[in-house]
Amino acid sequence: MVNFWTPQLLIWVSSISFLIPASLGFDPVDNYLIDCGSFANRSVGDRVFVADNSSSYTLSTPQNIVARTSVNFSSSTSDSVLYQTARVFNGISHYTFPIKEHGRHWIRFHFFPSVYGSYNMSKAEFSVSAQNFMLIREPQFEGGSVVKEYCLNVTADELVVTFTPSANSFAFVNALEMFSLPDYLIPKEASVIGLQGDNRSLSGNALETVARVNMGNVTIPRQNDTLWRLWVSDDVYLLHTNLGTFVSRVSAVNITGRPEIENIAPLSVYGTATWLNTELDPRMNANLTWRVDVDPGFEYLVRLHFCDVVSTSTQQSLIFNVYINSQFASHLDLHSLTSNKLGVPYYMDVITRVSASSLLNVSVGPSTTGASDPHAILNGLEIMKINNHRLSLDVIDTISSRSSRMKIAVIVGLVVGLFIVLLIAMVVILLFRRRRKLSDLDSEQGAHCAMYRRGKFHTMDNEHYSGTPIFSSSNIGYRFPLVAIQEATDNFCESLIVGIGGFGKVYKGVLRDEIKVAVKRGVPQSGQGLKEFWTEIEMVTQFRHRHLVSLLGYCDEQEEMIIIYEYMENGTLKDHLYSSNLPSLSWRQRLEICIGAARGLHYLHTGSAKAIIHRDVKSANILLDEKFMAKVADFGLSKTGPDIDKTHVSTAVRGSFGYLDPEYLSTQQLTEKSDVYSFGVVLFEVLCGRPVIDPSLPRERVNLVEWAMKLQREGKIEEIIDPSLLGQIKLESLKKFVETAENCLAEHGIDRPSMGYVLWNLECALQLQGNGEKPGHNGETSSQVQHVDSSSTSLPTAEFSVASVGELAGISMSKVFAQMVKEETG
Incomplete structure (x- = not known):
């Protein structure tokens, strides 16, 4: 199928291809190239950067400061010639560019943090903004040149770029590029991973090139890109270089009738590829994965470039999957997408959110359908950060240690003398007056929280706002004023974020009476919206249970969608299993957490006239309090169950990839057994300590459920156990736990147990584990093997299968269940 060239020939062809000048067919209408601080024009390849005194734009700065470095830059074909001089700003300064053509523009800033005369640029502290977007805030320079690239949709007749130095510091820039882009380069919208059919508009967003x-x-x-982009070799990003084969066949690229494709990416991008070749070992199941450092808490536009320059015939299939982090992004039949022509470029755009991790993984791997040869290919990758709701592309609330030390020094200096005494007195007076102004609001808010905790009812009505209680048979919550929530979260400080989901960000807050709360703040562009906001409030007010996260109130002022919950000190179960560096949970802890979550779900299913179906059961929605007691959370997708004479609810499929009930997915018929299936997935997560979908693993291990069930059938279940649990689990407890998970994952809902039965079996697994504990290898405790006699065979009244009884034959049931914890419903 593939004619792979020798490494020497590949290197020769690659070298020759870069001697061929790029087809610079794009001529931007707006085109500003500035060699900042220079008094003469400089050529960089075929482009000319003008001296920093051109009349085509306006520079407004308090002082005209330019600086020159002693470093010798001799190359005339490299960007390095731009680093001989720099423009220095000791106050707020503006570059104003007239705009002839509205639409997408690129802005590139070139920085070289060296010593320029009396200025050490590595110590500069400043921010850069444009068109109300914060582009750069307190950049961290770590040697070498730095190029920062941004993309703005300019709709005005001028673009103003502002440099703002920090107190007692300065700003600088070595070169600046600002030019218009083809209107087809950046998509107007792109699909969001994990939200089927949901497209996200990008027309009003700013983007930053990350990779x-x-x-x-x-x-x-x-010099080989029509838009002067630098494409870095993928060897520094590729996780497992031994899995990929590097291919170069630029001559095989076919862009007949599509000359604009060279502006999407150079022919050299589509003509080179990293190829997952399984021809030598057809049994090899693996994905190619590239890992990129990113800032958590942002959405990212991911563009993937494909071009089959490897196959010799379209009769040979090239079908493969694409994954972004642990989520399925696309199933690509590349030949079909390119009209069954070889060498035709194709690219796709998707949007993903990176929450807690500082890494973004992109993977391609063989199709899991088995209908194609096990191959995969990727030619190019672009990752662009999307601005957050604060119109920022940088982490606004992060203050560098360097800046902190400077501020401390300033404060220490101010302490000296009578002036600081007067200043403090003024501050105290202002705070006192403000406190008195808000005293009524404060006392009423405290009364609300206190009355809420005592279960009393109250309606607020004063000059600030009217508070409305939420009444139900078992719970009450309050409409909080926005000002109280802003105060509790330090005006939604980014450093207080404890989680990010489809609805928005979750902040840790502290009310004035020192009550810790979790503030769930929706954003207008979130996957969930107003309907889910009210659904969550209405659902949570219907019940109150120790294993369900309690609602304290909500806020819908100024188009905000905010829900206030009790704060869960130990975060999510997911964080403790694999997505952070937290200490590993012991087996007994994991069993108790599963039991707590099962109690909460069982109460949802049985605690009212109609069942409540959670519809998004996953480890990220199981929260842990300060004592590691589990509570089920996030009821935005919850649904009231069927009437007594119905078997199901017909509804659109919603949930999280990897946890979805396949029967619900195919029939759109929702029952409580859909929650049971998702909980079965969670049980295997708990046992294995790994994500449900992990595309970086070999093909047969990507899907946790498929892998675990396969090994269970082969009698090799011990191979999937989280290594941190080795030596902790008693065999009887393991068997009962795996049997429970396996029953939950039955293909048809009618064959799955009720949540009550699942709960009973998990409590059984806990009792089989025993109470005696010994230190595990990670410092946690594990249950010791204890002798159990067979003098009694009594069983408690509950659903129980013949197979289960057989497996427990010879074990004293009276001792096993002597101290079984009964289900809690309040």
Whole structure:
């Protein structure tokens, strides 16, 4: 199928291809190239950067400060010639560019943090903004040149770029590029991973280039790109280099009738690739994965470039899957997408959110359908950060340690003398007056929280706002004023974020009476919206249970969608299993957490006239309090169950990939057994300590459920156990736990147990584990093997299968269940 060239020939072809000048067919209408601080024009390849005194734009700055470095830059074909001089700003300064063509524009800033005369640029502290977007805030320079690239949709007749130095510091820039882009380069919208059919508009967003990668282990310099982009070789991002084969066949690229494709990416990108070749070992099941450092808490536009320059015939299939982090992104039949022509470029855009991790993984791997040859290919990758709701592309509330030390020094200096005494007195007076102004609001808010905790009813009505209680048979919550929530969260300080989900961000807050709360703040562009906001409030007010997270109130002022919950000190179960560096949970802890979550779900299913179906059961929605007691959370997708004469609720499929009930997915018929299936997935997560979908693993291990069930059938279940649990689990407890998970994952809902039966079996597994404990290898405790006699065979009244009785034959049931914890419903 593939004619792979020798490494020497690949290197020769790659070298020759870069001697061919790029087809610079794009001529931007707006095109500003500035060599900042220079008094003469400089050529960089075929582009000319003008001296920093051009009349085509306006520079407004308090002082005209330019600086020159002593470093010798001799190359005339590299960006390095731009680093001989710099423009320095000692106050707020503006570049104002007239705009002839509205639409997408690129802005590139070139920085070289060296010593320029009396200025050490590595110590500069400043921010850069444009069009109300915060582009850069207190950059951290760590040697070498830095190029920062941004994309703005300019709709005005001028664009103002503002440099703002921090107190007692300065700003600088070595070169600046600002030019218009083809209107087809950046999509107007893109699909969001994990939300089927949901497209996200990008027309009003700013973007920052995080990574631009060329596959095939070849770097493409700016001179070979029509838009002067640098494409970095993928070898520094590729996780397992032994799985990929680097290919270069630029001559095989076919762009007949599509000359604009060279502005999407150079032919050298589509002509080089990293190829997952399983021809030598057809049994090899693996994915190619590239890992990129990113800032958590942002959405990212991910563009993937494909071009089959490897196959010799379209009769040979090239079907494979694409994954972003642990989520399925696309199932690609590349030949079908390119009209069954070889060498035709194709690219796709998706949006993903990175919550807690600082890494973004992109993977391609063989299709799991088995209908194609096990191959996969990727030619290029671009990752662009999307601005957050604060119109920022930087972490606004993060203050560098360097800046902190400077502020401390300023404060220490101010302490000296009578002036600081007067200043403190003024501050105290202002705070006192403000406190008195808000005293009524404060006392009523405290009364609400206190009355809420005592179960009393109250309606607020004063000059500030009217508070409305939420009444139900078992619970009451309050409409909080926005000002109280802003105060509790330090005006939604980014450093207080404890989680990010489809609805929005979750902040840790502290009310004035020192009550800790979790503040769940929706955003207008979130996957969930107003309907889910009210659904969650209405659902949670219907019940109150120790294993369900309690609602304290909500806020819908100024179009905000905010829900206030009790704060869960130990975060999510997911965080303690695999997505953080938290200490590993012992087996007994994991059993108790599963039991607590099962109690909460069982109460949802049976605690009212109609069942409540959670519809999004997953480890990220099981929260842990300060004592590691589990509570089920996030009821935005919850649904009231069927009437007594009905078997199901017909509804659109919603939930999380990897946890969805396959029967619900195919029939759109929702029952409580859909929650049971999702909980079965969670049980295997707990046992294995790994994500449900992990595309970085070999193909047969990507899907946790498929892998676990396969090994269970082969009698090798011990191979999937979390290594941190080795030596902790008693065999009887393991068997009962795995049997429970397996029953939950039955293909048809009618064959799955009720949540009550699941709860009973988990309590059984806990009792089989025993109470005696010994230190585990990680410092946790584990149950010791204890002798159990067979003098009694009594069983408690409950649902129980013949197979289960057989497995427990010879074990004293009276001792096993002597101290079984009964289900709690209040």
